[in-house]
Amino acid sequence: MWKRLYKLCRPSNWLYTTVRQEDGSYHITISKQQSKIIILIVCMMIILSMAACIWGIVRETEVWQLREKNQMQGDQLKLLDQKIQMLDKKMNVLDSLDQEIRQMIKGSESGHVPQGGPDHDQVPLSTSDETAADGAQSSITAMSIKLSKLDRQAQKRLVSFYMLRSILKDSASDSIKNLKNLNIATNGSSTSNSAMPSIWPSKGVITSFFGNRVDPVYGGSGFHEGVDIADDYNSPIVATADGVVTIASSTDGGYGNLVEINHGNGFVTRYGHNSMLLVSPGTKVTQGQVIALMGSTGKSTGPHVHYEVRINGSPVDPMLFLPIGNH
Numbered sequence: 001m002w003k004r005l006y007k008l009c010r011p012s013n014w015l016y017t018t019v020r021q022e023d024g025s026y027h028i029t030i031s032k033q034q035s036k037i038i039i040l041i042v043c044m045m046i047i048l049s050m051a052a053c054i055w056g057i058v059r060e061t062e063v064w065q066l067r068e069k070n071q072m073q074g075d076q077l078k079l080l081d082q083k084i085q086m087l088d089k090k091m092n093v094l095d096s097l098d099q100e101i102r103q104m105i106k107g108s109e110s111g112h113v114p115q116g117g118p119d120h121d122q123v124p125l126s127t128s129d130e131t132a133a134d135g136a137q138s139s140i141t142a143m144s145i146k147l148s149k150l151d152r153q154a155q156k157r158l159v160s161f162y163m164l165r166s167i168l169k170d171s172a173s174d175s176i177k178n179l180k181n182l183n184i185a186t187n188g189s190s191t192s193n194s195a196m197p198s199i200w201p202s203k204g205v206i207t208s209f210f211g212n213r214v215d216p217v218y219g220g221s222g223f224h225e226g227v228d229i230a231d232d233y234n235s236p237i238v239a240t241a242d243g244v245v246t247i248a249s250s251t252d253g254g255y256g257n258l259v260e261i262n263h264g265n266g267f268v269t270r271y272g273h274n275s276m277l278l279v280s281p282g283t284k285v286t287q288g289q290v291i292a293l294m295g296s297t298g299k300s301t302g303p304h305v306h307y308e309v310r311i312n313g314s315p316v317d318p319m320l321f322l323p324i325g326n327h
Contacts, residue, residue: 080147087147090320194287197240197269197321201307202294204231210317216301225315226270226308233303235294237271238287240307240321245283245291255306256298259291268313272306273298 208216208228215222239261246268247260255272259279262268275295285291296303309318 084147086319089317093320194242195263195265197263197267197309197318198323199238199240199287200229200322201240201269201271202229202231202235202237202305204229204235204294204304206230207304210315210319217299226272226306227318228304228306230302230304231294233294233296234275235303236290237274237292237294237305239285239289239291240269241267241287243267243269243285245279245281245285248277248280248283248291251298254299256300257292257295258298261285261291266312268310270306270308270310272308273300273304275303 206227207230208224210224210227212221213224214220237259241261241263243261243263245259246262247258247270249258250256251258255270257272257274257277259271259274259277260268261270271292273295274292274297276293277291278293279285279291292305294303294305300306307318309316309321
């Protein structure tokens with residue numbers, strides 16, 4: 001093909017072009033060989049243009065896929081960072097509870113509280129060499145699994161310690177008997193999962209956390225005694241642990257339609273702003289049972305559930321008992 005192109009492009013082949021003037025205008029005559037050359041050049045330009053376009057599309061696709069992969073890994077790393085922060089918070093609370101319980105036990109110098117799981121200063125933040133060699137994605141996955149396991153262990157120990165502290169504060173004989181039956185979480189064993197508020201009350205997005213905040217209705221600062229989880233109207237609200245319903249009615253305290261459940265050992269959970277209540281006082285419920293539908297009753301700006309965990313009447317951060325990133 002190149003020999004043919006060279007032959008067509010030889011200077012001698014362009015000598016057949018003539019220009020003549022007739023009636024004040026110019027007429028250009030192009031030879032047959034020149035026509036072939038022009039057509040061939042145009043075809044080659046079209047082919048080159050198409051090749052450039054295809055290469056550009058392929059390149060853009062590769063860049064887009066790489067960006068998407070990086071975005072996915074970035075989201076996963078953000079979730080891991082949240083897990084690490086919450087796990088560290090849980091471990092700090094566990095340390096405080098441990099010290100408090102030791103002081104409550106008679107002869108605290110020799111007192112020993114069963115413990116399990118790694119120290120929060122020893123949380124592994126990297127995977128093995130073999131896993132790391134498989135690439136960033138496998139490392140992120142392995143790290144996420146490890147952190148989730150540690151989070152569950154911390155969650156179980158936390159509930160057990162709160163139960164133990166509650167029992168030790170009550171010196172009645174019945175409570176001492178309960179202490180003998182309490183299964184402190186050690187090395188992965190725990191109190192029954194269904195007996196602790198260890199699942200999310202609903203799906204959705206957390207719109208407000210536990211602690212100080214600006215009041216969303218009246219403005220000004222205030223203390224939020226639970227977490228708010230927003231989703232669609234009439235989304236199901238479930239009991240986060242086994243227990244007995246103590247309140248299931250409309251209230252005047254801003255909760256709107258409220259469900260309160262007593263789980264024993266000083267644990268109580270509350271679920272506010274419901275559109276419909278599906279249980280009544282005295283009803284025994286099991287973990288995961290639908291107890292209400294999400295709404296916006298009471299002091300509320302939109303459909304959500306206000307979820308509280310109370311221990312011996314005092315509100316505590318519900319996030320301490322919830323698995324991170326699983327709702």
